[in-house]
Structure formats: structure tokens, C-alpha cells
Amino acid sequence: MKHSTLARTVKLGISSLLLHKLRSLLTTLGVLFGTSSVIAMLAIGEGASEEAQEQIRQLGSRNVILRSVKPREDFATGGGQSVRVLSYGLTEQDLGRIAETFPSVARVVPVREIYEEVRFSDRMLNPRVMATLPVYRDVTGRVVSEGRFLSDQDEEGVANVCVLSYEAARYLFPVSSPIGEQIKIGADYYTVVGTTLDRLRQRSDLVGAGKSSAEVFIPLETGRKWYGSMQVKLRAGSREMEEVELHEIVVEVEDATQVEFVANACREMLKRNHKQSDYEIVVPLELLMRAEETKRIFNIVLGSIASISLLVGGIGIMNVMLATVTERTREIGIRRALGAKRHHIVSQFLVECVVLSVGGGLLGVALGLATPLVVEHFAQMRTIITPTAPILAFLISSGVGVLFGIYPAWRAATMDPVEALRHE
Numbered sequence: 001m002k003h004s005t006l007a008r009t010v011k012l013g014i015s016s017l018l019l020h021k022l023r024s025l026l027t028t029l030g031v032l033f034g035t036s037s038v039i040a041m042l043a044i045g046e047g048a049s050e051e052a053q054e055q056i057r058q059l060g061s062r063n064v065i066l067r068s069v070k071p072r073e074d075f076a077t078g079g080g081q082s083v084r085v086l087s088y089g090l091t092e093q094d095l096g097r098i099a100e101t102f103p104s105v106a107r108v109v110p111v112r113e114i115y116e117e118v119r120f121s122d123r124m125l126n127p128r129v130m131a132t133l134p135v136y137r138d139v140t141g142r143v144v145s146e147g148r149f150l151s152d153q154d155e156e157g158v159a160n161v162c163v164l165s166y167e168a169a170r171y172l173f174p175v176s177s178p179i180g181e182q183i184k185i186g187a188d189y190y191t192v193v194g195t196t197l198d199r200l201r202q203r204s205d206l207v208g209a210g211k212s213s214a215e216v217f218i219p220l221e222t223g224r225k226w227y228g229s230m231q232v233k234l235r236a237g238s239r240e241m242e243e244v245e246l247h248e249i250v251v252e253v254e255d256a257t258q259v260e261f262v263a264n265a266c267r268e269m270l271k272r273n274h275k276q277s278d279y280e281i282v283v284p285l286e287l288l289m290r291a292e293e294t295k296r297i298f299n300i301v302l303g304s305i306a307s308i309s310l311l312v313g314g315i316g317i318m319n320v321m322l323a324t325v326t327e328r329t330r331e332i333g334i335r336r337a338l339g340a341k342r343h344h345i346v347s348q349f350l351v352e353c354v355v356l357s358v359g360g361g362l363l364g365v366a367l368g369l370a371t372p373l374v375v376e377h378f379a380q381m382r383t384i385i386t387p388t389a390p391i392l393a394f395l396i397s398s399g400v401g402v403l404f405g406i407y408p409a410w411r412a413a414t415m416d417p418v419e420a421l422r423h424e
Contacts, residue, residue, distance in 0.1 A: 030313025035364025131223025147194030357401020
């Protein structure tokens with residue numbers, strides 16, 4: 001009996017909405033766009049956050065990265081305006097102190113950057129040429145896609161070999177394999193022995209502003225042999241010489257719980273042994289924790305903004321239902337005179353509100369699931385749709401319909417039947 005009554009009420013509510021199709025459609029659009037915006041904004045925000053966190057993870061959650069930083073101009077020394085000599089940054093002594101003093105350190109990897117152009121045939125590139133040890137691949141999680149990485153034999157033999165990152169290999173060798181080919185780094189030729197898989201482009205605050213994401217790796221001893229610690233940069237009207245022993249030191253910690261301790265110890269050690277602030281310390285684990293907190297706040301903000309659209313849609317539903325109650329005052333009076341109870345009137349109008357909100361919610365979910373795919377295709381931006389986003393958006397949209405339909409339904413049910421019958 002109750003089931004038939006509910007079915008009849010739903011049928012009556014849908015019939016009433018179909019009498020004004022355009023008005024019902026326009027009312028539903030508010031909920032539709034509100035629901036879809038919640039899903040789309042959360043998907044875009046989740047994708048951007050996950051990409052940022054992935055960039056940080058690639059640096060290694062158990063790593064502490066020390067980098068040389070060029071000091072301010074007042075630290076420049078040298079003979080006159082045309083020649084400047086800058087001596088700064090991390091040293092071999094810093095490397096030895098970290099390796100020998102800190103018990104929680106598993107491996108320490110030095111890196112020197114070479115400021116040289118890389119050429120192959122008529123193609124030229126300005127990548128990060130990095131002279132480092134073979135263990136760099138394991139510490140930083142690099143994956144070799146073709147050939148091999150640097151080996152201990154390359155280091156001991158001071159071999160002129162190199163490994164290209166995906167971007168460098170794709171640019172210099174767009175249609176052929178680079179393995180076995182010779183490229184020119186500065187004035188010297190190097191044989192390509194391997195390539196690494198593509199990595200997400202690091203943020204400027206992690207790798208330094210203005211640097212290419214393409215990388216070329218050569219043995220550390222080869223870099224020392226051919227380039228030494230002094231490098232010359234020619235500029236218009238001047239010559240700038242930089243003396244940097246090590247541009248980067250990657251410290252791998254045995255246990256992730258000891259990362260903060262090692263980072264603080266490195267800060268204290270560098271502070272004591274460096275007269276100027278010519279270094280920086282990057283702790284990926286701290287950045288990752290900060291990024292996760294930012295992601296949480298970001299999702300709350302985006303969800304709140306998108307929920308405003310649902311609120312506006314709910315207000316639209318209430319406005320239309322109040323107008324409907326006024327239009328159907330005489331009908332309500334007739335139903336009450338024929339024996340309809342107040343809960344029958346409430347049920348009828350609530351059903352109409354729920355139909356509008358649920359219908360708009362379902363269409364909104366479909367549109368919300370499609371929008372991130374369109375954004376990802378045309379904007380080349382990563383999006384991630386979590387299972388909870390469409391469910392949450394649909395439940396909120398349905399709740400909005402019930403919440404904003406209560407007052408119009410209550411107003412219709414509390415009408416005086418006699419006054420309602422007199423309404424023209």
C-alpha cells in the first residue's frame with residue numbers, strides 16, 4: 001500500500017514538472033553545473049597536486065640535497081671590471097666531512113656541472129652536463145631506457161662516455177638511436193652509452209631557475225680532467241670566471257626517520273665552514289610533507305568554491321518551487337478538501353525537488369567526469385578523478401534538493417484549505 005502511494009506521488013511529481021519543461025530544465029542546470037564543477041575542480045586540483053608530489057618523490061624521500069648557490073655580487077673578487085673571479089660553493093672537504101662524520105648516511109654522491117654546449121651534427125643543446133659517479137643512478141632513482149649508465153670502469157679509466165636524458169636524446173637524435181654515436185661537449189667528443197627514461201620537469205625552486213630539464217651525465221673524473229674547478233663565462237665586455245669544486249652533493253640517508261637529523265647536521269656543518277651563504281639544502285621529504293598539506297588545503301578551497309555553485313542551484317530550486325506553490329494554491333486547496341493530509345502535500349513537493357536535484361546531479365556527474373578528460377587532452381594538464389569525488393558531489397546535490405525543498409513543501413502543506421480554494 002505504501003509502495004503504491006509513493007509510486008503515485010512520484011508519478012504525480014514528475015507529471016507536474018513536465019507541464020513546465022523549460023522551467024524545470026533551467027532549474028536543473030544550476031545543480032548540473034554545480035555538481036560537474038565540484039568533480040572537475042577536484043580532479044584538476046588532484047592532478048596538479050599529484051604531479052608536484054611526484055616531482056618531489058623523484059628527488060628521493062631519503063635524500064638530502066646540498067647545492068652550491070652563486071653569492072651576491074659583493075663577494076666577487078678579481079682584477080678590475082673586465083675580469084671577475086667568483087669562488088664559492090660546496091667543496092671536497094664538505095663531501096668528506098659528511099661521508100666520514102654522519103653515521104646515518106648510507107651514500108654520498110658528488111656532482112659537478114659543466115657549462116658547455118652539446119652538439120651532434122647540426123643540432124645544438126644547452127643541457128645540464130653533470131659529472132658524477134655511477135651510484136648517482138641508484139641514489140636518485142634514475143631508470144635506464146636504453147644501453148647502460150656510467151660504470152666504475154668508466155670512472156677509473158677516465159673515459160669519454162656519456163648518458164643522455166630522454167629530452168636530450170629526443171632532441172639530438174629525433175629519429176635514430178643515440179647508442180654508440182659520438183656527441184661533442186665543448187671541445188671534446190663523447191660516446192653515448194645509454195639513455196634514461198623521461199622525468200617530470202622539476203620546479204624552478206628545486207633545480208634552479210632558467211636551467212634546461214635536459215641532462216647529460218659524464219664520469220666525475222672525466223669532468224675533473226678536462227674542465228678542472230675553474231670555468232670561464234664570456235659576456236659582452238667582460239670575462240667571468242667561476243671556481244666551484246662541487247655544484248651538488250646528494251646525501252642518501254639509511255632510514256627516512258633520520259632525514260631531518262642529517263639535514264640539520266648538514267646545515268650546522270656548512271654554517272660553520274662557509275663564511276658566506278653560498279649553498280642551499282633541499283630536503284625532498286620536507287617538501288613532500290608540505291605538498292601533501294598544501295594539497296589538503298587546496299582541495300578544501302576548490303571544493304568550497306565549487307560547492308557555492310550547488311548552493312546557487314539549491315536557491316534556484318527553492319525559488320521555482322515557491323513560485324510553483326503560489327501557482328498551484330487552488331489545486332492544493334482542492335486536494336485538501338478531498339481529504340489529502342499535510343504529509344501528502346509535503347511528499348508531493350519534496351518529490352519534485354528531489355527529482356530536479358537528482359536528475360541534475362546525475363547529469364552533472366556525467367559532465368564532471370567528461371570535463372577533466374577534455375582538459376587533459378587540450379590543455380596537456382594531468383587530472384585525477386578520485387572515486388569519492390563523483391559520489392560526494394552527487395550526494396551533496398541530492399541533499400541540496402531536499403534541504404531547499406523543505407520550506408516550499410512546508411508552506412504548501414500549512415495553507416488554509418478555505419483560503420486556498422478562494423485563491424484565483
